[in-house]
Amino acid sequence: MNISVIGAGQMGAGIAQVFAVAGHRVSLVDISQDALDRGLAAIHKSLGRVLKKERITQAEMDGALANVSLHSDLGAGVANAELVIEAATENVDLKLKIFSDLSRLAPAAAPLASNTSSISITRIAAATDRPEKVIGMHFMNPVPIMKLVEVIRGYATDDATTKLVMDLSESLGKVPVEVKDYPGFVANRILMPMLNEAMNTLWEGVAGVSEIDTVMKLGMAHPMGPLQLADYIGLDTCLAILRVMQDGFGRGHYQPCPLLVNMVMAGKLGRKSGEGFYDYSGGGKELVVSKSFA
Template sequence: MMNVAVIGSGTMGNGIAHVFAQHGFAVALIDVSQPALDRGLATISKNLDRQVSKGSLPEADKTATLGRLQTFTSLEEGVQRASLVVEAATENVELKLQIFRDLDQFAPPEAILASNTSSISITRIAAVTRRPAQVIGMHFMNPVPVMKLVEVIRGYATSEEVTARVMDLSRQLGKTPTEVNDYPGFVANRILMPMINEAITALFEGVAGVEEIDTVMKLGMAHPMGPLQLADFIGLDVCLAILRVLHEGLGNPKYAPCPLLVNMVMAGRLGIKSGEGFYQYTPGSKELAVSERLRK
């Protein structure tokens, strides 16, 4: 049974740990505190229960999946047996660079080091290690147990062998891997974030209201979720961070984040995670109400 270490037990990290454990991998889930790990395991258990209730997973498989998960608050201890490490920490450049410096020191020399970053350069991350050929991007989509796509991002020095191995591992998880090159935003966010930013700009300029913009995109373009609701789901802070990576990395003013987005993030209106973004969120309710601050 191959050993996988996942760094970060938040939304993406617990989802990545979930799918690896469900598909037979021994998983070390690593975070800075035990309460964070406990929350991550609780989320995994709840999501497995949902699969069982829908009939897509036998009850015995839930027990087996949870049995393949171990938690660690020590990075050194958690990665010492890993063949693959997937970093799913906060989308912060300096944090990720430090994690990869540490991984290079603590993970076995043959281990592949992958990042779930949604926009930060894999080449830049690989450059702080002594094994750049073994550093790669594995950008899972949220929610990880449901979404099929994995963007597999080759850094400048990533080897053919490592790329092929990660593509194969992604398929073993029931995912569809898509290989892309290492440029700001890769493919998914290079296209998605300017669309979200333009929707925010249309709201900012008074072209239409929140619900109207989302309705046009859902009914007119067959999007399952409007761009403003999707931004809330992703996290407005994450959207802003990715747009800044695009703006800085490509040097084109079309990627400059809308002032409304900047102000909302500064005010702590981050979407679902804070309870309010373009919409207001009530725990336990599926009803959406536009934020009072953004009503016409």
């Protein structure tokens, strides 16, 4: 199957990898050649780790890499698509522009999926000429490891598109779960308030970064503390999702923590920027609290 993935960042590269490993031909599309090169390098590095663990052979790795082609032109990247998956930044205006362009450029029969983690599929679909073929296909991060795919039906999404995405997700070894189109869907509607409350707990001086994360890891059996997880997701992404839910529901408990807002304004976005609640500049696996938040 010909799959086009729009966006060569962490999520887009991961999505491209799982499809390529499964034998699909993947067109990875981004406006930046540097982003495309980084995306391909990330796929190569990720597959190299899997190879080292002897979960794939060298021939399988080479075959997966050969399945990926890079495109800086959207039209060329989706010309032969049988399914398009958008994995661009969590920005409403950007996604609406991409889907409007896809209406003109992608084959009329091709379903258009979004990896959005919170934005309305119905709203995205309204920007296209095929709302019945628009669906949410929300992979979890890191894509090659996490099993869940949230499948979100918009107001007009038809049964055939939903079945295609559910079946395709299962063929990748994922577990698809169909959910309704409300802000944050299920995963982030539950997760983001928890992360936000952890930030408020830090901002109010109840406990420090490592203390909060330790309580949740040891007390709640979470594999990763909420502040470390926020860093991993990206603090800018957390902020964007919270604002989508705040606008969508009009409820005060989705209001982003002021500390989160300030950190994003300061460019402290977590792992992607080298610093968030923890400092990643050293390159090691040990978590080092980046500063005092008292």
